[in-house]
Amino acid sequence: MLIKKIFKFSFIEIIYIISVVVFLIKLNILNKILLVLETEMSALEVIMHNNYKAVKYFVLALALIVIAGRRICSNYKRYNQTRYEDIYGIICIANILVLLILIILIIIYITNPILRLILTASIVGVGAISLSSES
């Protein structure tokens, strides 16, 4: 009965957790490949590798972080509505904690090397623009 209650109350969160776990596993595999490629190619070439797979993963990570943020807001609202009573308040807090942990995990996994590569490429781009505007 309790499991059914939890399942019904946080159905979206459960789907989100499953999709994030699958995403993180796939991202981890891609990270390993990119770290090997990074030693042989430039940042731009690594980003271009396998039809911009790194960029696609980066966009997906951003989307997942935005969704998690929205869910944290709605869980906080629901927590306030429950007036700190019964099991629903505890489920809301647990949901918020799990979502926060998932956001941190996504950020950790996307930083090395995808975000680093993207930032390197953008810094090079900004540098080139400022040099060209000066000359």
Place this chain on the structure above:
Amino acid sequence: MNKIKKYLLYFSLEESEKRILSAYKEEFAITRNLSSEELNSLSIEYKTRYERKKSIFSLFLITVALAALTAICSSFYAFLKYMLPLITSNSTHDINIAKTMIIIFIIVLGTIVIAIFGIVNAYLQSLQFLHKKILIIDEIIKENKGEKE
């Protein structure tokens, strides 16, 4: 069949009005149980908080958001101007580099723009929430005064 109909009707205007009404009734019932002293203190607290947030929004947040959006647009224009010779070149390598750089720039700038809109939207929502609370409290205070008279 009924369940599907219920889910489909969830986004209709009628259903959303029903949800708003039930939330209002719930909030009204909770606030009504407060004493007049509590109501006054809450009213003052929410009103001052609302005014403070409103002035921060109009003076600071909007200015910063507009400045950031203008800077983003101008930097994107400068970037495209720089990329033009690469895009129009005959070398496939150059075109690929230009394509990648444009994609990266669009993603980075898009993220910043979405973040700005998200912050402004969240701030507006919090203002709306506070205004709603103030209106409910004022209504109850008015109702209590009417009962006394």
